[in-house]
Amino acid sequence: MEKTLDRKIKAIWDFRGPSAAHTAEHYQIHLKEFAEVEKVPFEQIGVEQYSPSHCIVYMVITEPNVKKVRSLLRPNRGEIYTEKP
Numbered sequence: 001m002e003k004t005l006d007r008k009i010k011a012i013w014d015f016r017g018p019s020a021a022h023t024a025e026h027y028q029i030h031l032k033e034f035a036e037v038e039k040v041p042f043e044q045i046g047v048e049q050y051s052p053s054h055c056i057v058y059m060v061i062t063e064p065n066v067k068k069v070r071s072l073l074r075p076n077r078g079e080i081y082t083e084k085p
Helices: 020-038 063-073
Strands: 008-016 044-051 054-062 077-080
Touching: 008 020, 008 063, 020 044, 020 054, 020 063, 054 063
Parallel strands: none
Antiparallel strands: 008 054, 008 077, 044 054
């Protein structure tokens, strides 16, 4: 079983509407800037498109960094991240 502090969390921001893809791509840039300025280590930052009107931006971080990201950036949701084989 994985230790709680070693768990990776996928913080997720949802974007919906006709400009969801463009907005998500732009927000991704700001997430990278935030991580650099605030010195938040991250595993990855990316965009996933589920439909033409629904995209997400995500940031995979370790559990000790969740509180800071959640309080400053207010992601819409989060989930435990497991790497796909």
